[in-house]
Amino acid sequence: MTPETCPNCGAAVPPRAKCCPGCGSDEATGWSDRAHSSRLDLPDEEFDYDEFVKDEFGPQREKPPGVRWLWLIVVLVLIGGLLAWYWP
Numbered sequence: 001m002t003p004e005t006c007p008n009c010g011a012a013v014p015p016r017a018k019c020c021p022g023c024g025s026d027e028a029t030g031w032s033d034r035a036h037s038s039r040l041d042l043p044d045e046e047f048d049y050d051e052f053v054k055d056e057f058g059p060q061r062e063k064p065p066g067v068r069w070l071w072l073i074v075v076l077v078l079i080g081g082l083l084a085w086y087w088p
């Protein structure tokens, strides 16, 4: 249950709020002042941009750079083959 006012800091808590907008207390932390220091489950506070970028773009970066060139060569060879075939 979400209390109407935060028992920790006294801020008004919106009915469907997952945590207190004032101090970050939530159901998981028992609306206690423990949340105030640890700030659990607050993405805007804990958001680690470097980690996010690594998670989002890491796998693509790990692809070997030669793969793209290999495809380019394959396409060029195919085009060259078609030209040689059509050429009188």
Ligand SMILES: [Zn+2]
Residues within 6 Å of the ligand: 006, 007, 008, 009, 010, 011, 020, 021, 022, 023, 024, 025
């Ligand atoms: Zn609070």
